[in-house]
Amino acid sequence: MENVFRGIVVRVAGVGLLLGLVVPPLGARPGPDDGGRPGQLHTTTSASTVVQREPRTILITFEDAEGPCHFPEATPLGDRYVESGVTFGGSEDTNGxxxxxxxxxxxxxxxxxxxxxxxxxxxxxxDGSIPRGPETLDFAWPIQKIELLAGSPAPGNATMTCFDED
Incomplete structure (x- = not known):
């Protein structure tokens, strides 16, 4: 599949994130072939049974979580959104x-x-861990698009590297 990835690594420095994910159906590929418009998803099927997953958007705003004012009152994000198909992790198992x-x-x-x-x-x-990047987001299924809002009070860069399951 083109333009489909399983995870990303976000390198940040003092950055806040808001995520939006678009998950394509199984067997889907992006247009514009067959007269489709860019951004449309076209599904391929075969004689065998194909389990279809409807395309959906997953929006993670962090508004459903407690938001303490200070780091010593918080814990790493980890698997809080595993039911949405996303696991967050830091540079080491206990960080993030x-x-x-x-x-x-x-x-x-x-x-x-x-x-x-x-x-x-x-x-x-x-829990004694350190809230440092890079932050790795692993997805339970391939995704086609991710959008995030990143900001910092200090000059710097946020980079995103996408990878497939290999």
Whole structure:
């Protein structure tokens, strides 16, 4: 499949994230062949039985989680969204970003909610881990598109590297 990936690594420095994922149906490939428009999904089938998964959008805003004001009150995100098909992980098993609330005075503006995934390599979380990147997002099934909102109060870059299951 073209343009389909299983995971991403996001490298961040003081960044808040908001994610939107588009999951294609099994056997789907992006248009524009067969007269389709770019962005349309066309499904291929064969004589064998194919289990279809309807395309859907998964939106993770972090608003369903507690958003403490300080890192020592938070824990790594980990498998909080595993039922949505996404697992978050840091550079080591026990590290990774944590959800903070806007009360944290993190200096990031322009996101729509009150909570975000935050990082600070100089901080410690409630379980003793460090909220540092890179943050790896593993998906339970291939995805076709991901959008995220990233911001930082300090100059810097956020990079995203996509990979397949190999």
């Amino acid at each position: 970003g944590a959800i903070l609330g806007s009360c944290s005075k993190f200096g990031v503006e322009g996101f729509g909610g009150y909570r975000f995934l935050a990082f600070n390599a100089a901080a410690r979380l409630a």
